[in-house]
Amino acid sequence: MSTANPAREAVATVPVRETGYIDSTSRVSRPMKTILWHILLAAIAIVMAFPFVAMLLMAFRPESVVALSDILFSDQFTLDNFRMNLRNDSMVRWIFNSFVYSLVSVVLVLLLASMAGYAFAKKEFFARDKIFWLFVAMLVVPSQVTLVPLFILLVQLDGANTYWGLIVPTLANAQGVFLMRQYIRGIPDDLIEAAKLDGASEFRIFWQIILPLTIPVQATLGIFVFLWHWNDFLWPLIVAQSNEMRTLTVGLATLQSLVPSTNSMMAAAAISFAPSLLIFIFAQRFIVQSIATAGIKG
Numbered sequence: 430m431s432t433a434n435p436a437r438e439a440v441a442t443v444p445v446r447e448t449g450y451i452d453s454t455s456r457v458s459r460p461m462k463t464i465l466w467h468i469l470l471a472a473i474a475i476v477m478a479f480p481f482v483a484m485l486l487m488a489f490r491p492e493s494v495v496a497l498s499d500i501l502f503s504d505q506f507t508l509d510n511f512r513m514n515l516r517n518d519s520m521v522r523w524i525f526n527s528f529v530y531s532l533v534s535v536v537l538v539l540l541l542a543s544m545a546g547y548a549f550a551k552k553e554f555f556a557r558d559k560i561f562w563l564f565v566a567m568l569v570v571p572s573q574v575t576l577v578p579l580f581i582l583l584v585q586l587d588g589a590n591t592y593w594g595l596i597v598p599t600l601a602n603a604q605g606v607f608l609m610r611q612y613i614r615g616i617p618d619d620l621i622e623a624a625k626l627d628g629a630s631e632f633r634i635f636w637q638i639i640l641p642l643t644i645p646v647q648a649t650l651g652i653f654v655f656l657w658h659w660n661d662f663l664w665p666l667i668v669a670q671s672n673e674m675r676t677l678t679v680g681l682a683t684l685q686s687l688v689p690s691t692n693s694m695m696a697a698a699a700i701s702f703a704p705s706l707l708i709f710i711f712a713q714r715f716i717v718q719s720i721a722t723a724g725i726k727g
Contacts, residue, residue, distance in 0.1 A: 488696040510696035520697065522673055523680035528704075530595055530665065530676055531658040538602045538654045539647050546609025547639050551621060561610065567603040573663075580667055590670045599664065605650050612646040613639060652712050656705055677701050 483497075489506045490499075514520050548554075549561045579598055580589075588594025616639065624634045640647075665676040675683070681697055 484695050484698055484702075487692050488699045490692050492690040492692055494692070510690075510693045511700065513693055514697045514700060519672060519675075519680060520677075520700075523675050523677040524700070526669070526674060527659055527677040529592060530661075531655050533592075534596050534599055534658045535651050535654045537596070537600050538605050539651055541600055542602055542605030542609045542650065543613075543640060543643060543647065544635070545606045546611075546613050547635055549606070549610040550613040551616075551618070561606075565603050565607050567601070568607075576663070576667065583668065589668055590674050591668075592674075595665060595668050595674070595676075599658065599661075602654065605654065608646060608650055609643065612643055616642055648712055652708060655708060659705055 483500065486500050488510055489508070490503060491505055491507050491509070494500055494503050494505060549557060583589055583594050583598065586594075588597070620638055621634055624638055629637075660678060661676070662678045662682075666679050666682075669675045669679060672680075672683075678701065681694075681701060684694060684697055
């Protein structure tokens with residue numbers, strides 16, 4: 430007696446070409462959606478990149494080229510705008526100040542944030558978690574609220590118009606400590622215990638085990654810290670009270686009344702933007718590596 434199911438037999442006898450027709454329709458619709466999304470994203474990218482492209486084109490145009498159509502389609506290129514800016518002693522001094530402010534801050538923030546992150550992640554002490562979340566709560570407080578009392582304290586310590594007065598108040602980076610603590614928590618405790626059994630000191634454990642394992646996240650944090658300080662305007666404006674102590678962002682604001690043409694101003698803006706772009710291009714692999722590593726640990 431046959432027990433075959435008529436419904437199954439009906440499905441089994443459906444021609445392959447008919448089922449293939451349905452699948453091909455779905456396969457055709459997916460590429461179309463992908464193409465439409467790419468077109469939309471490309472249009473958004475063009476709109477967002479247009480001001481930057483216009484800035485670069487204006488920087489390389491002679492001072493006589495001012496019309497938008499001429500700026501976009503003219504075949505005239507010159508480096509005179511960049512030469513004029515770099516021959517300005519004040520501009521060179523501002524660039525130097527910005528590098529000192531940014532690079533020294535990166536080194537100190539990475540060191541302090543990694544030490545604090547290691548302590549909050551792997552050490553046991555009284556009210557550790559409460560202190561950590563109290564420290565992270567600083568992110569909720571707008572920086573503008575603390576500007577006046579911080580500047581008054583800085584003036585009383587004779588830190589106004591100095592490099593240390595510019596750098597030291599920015600080293601308590603709650604975002605950096607949070608990022609380092611979350612990353613170091615993923616490091617196995619067995620590595621630290623094995624190092625202690627071998628007689629390693631706390632400094633050696635931190636220097637030879639923790640720091641090498643946190644290079645990806647340190648590179649990521651270092652990029653962000655550099656960009657924050659390089660583009661910082663309000664704090665250097667308050668602290669740097671003389672022309673010799675101004676950073677590049679503050680100095681560019683004063684150039685608006687001194688530079689003879691808009692094209693020269695755009696060249697100065699391009700000079701200010703170049704270090705950020707170069708650092709991001711050469712260090713972006715560390716950002717990807719940090720994200721990938723965090724995903725594996727998660």
